[in-house]
Amino acid sequence: MANLSTCPPLTRASVVEAHGVVARHVHRTPVVTNRTLSAMASRAGTAAELEGTRWAGRTPAAPKIRLWFKCENLQRVGAFKARGAFHAVERLVREEGWVAGGGREKGVVTHSSGNHAQALALAARENGITAHIVMPTISMPQKIAATKGYGANVIFSGSTSAEREEVAARVMAETGARLVPPYDHPDIMLGQGTMGLELQEQVAEMMAEEARASGKAAAKRGLDAIMAPCGGGGMLSGVALSCEGTGIRVFGAEPSHQGADDGKRGYYGGARIPSVSTLTVADGLRTPVGAHPWAVIYERRLVAGMYSVTEEEIVAAMRLVLERCKMVAEPSACVPLAVALFDEEFRAMVEREAGEEGWDLGLVLSGGNVGVDAIGRMFGGTS
């Protein structure tokens, strides 16, 4: 990882600069709309539907929400993580003395069993850099195979954070490899934020195009708000930076299961929660928010609110994404849609803030790495 002292400032301009660096390596993933889901988001629930939920007894909110999905499930390696990894690696390559000092051969290292592992392996390979990936021995065989498939040197460890960090430290000591953490670093945050820039541009283009096609003046110039999943917060904070000064509000979405909503609890409690232990189905969001993302999300207040949903709501949203959007999205990626559809706090806020006009709301479909076997287990036998 590039030295912190050399990192660009955490500003929208730095996100724009990061986009210039990563654009040739990553897909400008499509943005799609879906009338059925927008209609569902804009339909007030009934009192009966809220019975038996945590919203029982409330008057159902009646917001108007037009949804725009940013399809990072169609990103390289199947998730937005490619952006941060390419940005981090490109910055390393540009760091004075790193390549000359044998950096490419010494390589990069991370400990991850998820999308970051594959993203870093890919970014390293395309830059001719050795990648050492520390993975727990209990990782899913497909994930291990995929990471090896990108040419990485996979090293096994125990599954606790301490065990993984210990192995990563040993690899660094033995090889001189540089650590590239999954989210808690400015280079990663700026890289992930490039997706927010694209989403803003694409929606503005689509609105203009729609206006041209209908022969009317464009009613609006872009999004009112973006909601992104929050695990370690690298992507949420990057998206928030990409929106700074634009007037677009940014929200974070988390699972609530077993305290996975550390970001929300910290945000409203006034202090970052540094550790979490949860087995939420949204497995990409099991990590606590990192210190660097926290500074952007909470201290600088670039995120306007945090929301959380239940496991059942996440699975219901995933079914809708599969059946209505025709997209394979992993459970973590469906958390923002679950908030938009099911979280009465969020919905009441939108109704209040957006009024009759409603909001154009961007949702980040952050990744699509879920196997058909897992889909089969989640939905098999139901109808």
Add this chain to the structure above:
Amino acid sequence: MANLSTCPPLTRASVVEAHGVVARHVHRTPVVTNRTLSAMASRAGTAAELEGTRWAGRTPAAPKIRLWFKCENLQRVGAFKARGAFHAVERLVREEGWVAGGGREKGVVTHSSGNHAQALALAARENGITAHIVMPTISMPQKIAATKGYGANVIFSGSTSAEREEVAARVMAETGARLVPPYDHPDIMLGQGTMGLELQEQVAEMMAEEARASGKAAAKRGLDAIMAPCGGGGMLSGVALSCEGTGIRVFGAEPSHQGADDGKRGYYGGARIPSVSTLTVADGLRTPVGAHPWAVIYERRLVAGMYSVTEEEIVAAMRLVLERCKMVAEPSACVPLAVALFDEEFRAMVEREAGEEGWDLGLVLSGGNVGVDAIGRMFGGTS
């Protein structure tokens, strides 16, 4: 349906005209690429892999194939059928005397349990026209619900062709509704063909964009070939018309199960096969090729070849589309990919015709209407 005598000629220019009619009603669905699948299509199989298949003993072909997927699974109602239905309905509305004669109230009718039913219901509703849809009582409850959801008047029938046609005829006699068949009509063919135009344009744009981004001159200006699924042949023939005179070759892909490859057998046998009885997993492709499509596909030779694949190959391709493309596509939509990956006849032909250069091959992901319960049944318990 508009009278045959008033139909535009079956030419590329008529497809362009149809596009002008339907473009404001349908999505310009995205085109996506996938490096992993292109690499798989470009990797020669091994003799061992061909053992136990119908290709055992052959030298594995080694074509170079770059795949471009046209995502009609993201089309309105989840399938390309929206194009033909909107075109047919718009043409009816323009037919002299039809609206004035009470056509909107008399309505339109079709017999279908599949995507055409929903597409016609939608197109009718958006034109303020009554839609009568004859569906077998054994249709899946979701399909019935979806069709009613688009405001159609659903009428039940027995499940044989004769029973369905009888009920449709009765509805026509009682209401004066006009029949809009699913594929065997020029207006439908021209409507479906609009997708082929977009695919050609989009790939050309993407190639030019790629060239700009890399600072090199564009190596090519567009596709070499397109492969589309073939059921009734309305879409395949429309795509073939959209390619006439462009030099782009068009191929049809079918399931082979229980004789579902009637198009291929007819094409190489010299005569259209008018009836088929198959329960292939590719349920959109269980119909025989219609007479009007046949004239384009076979008599005018606008389709350059027909290929077929097994049930296992279709399911394997569907798994790849789900896991690698992150797309929900119904089994019918995965048949062209199965041909590109597994049909040694097709692959040997590409190797021979395309040589070192390889081909840029457009594949039509024709629809995404498959529920998570069905996906669960197909893949549940496997890994």
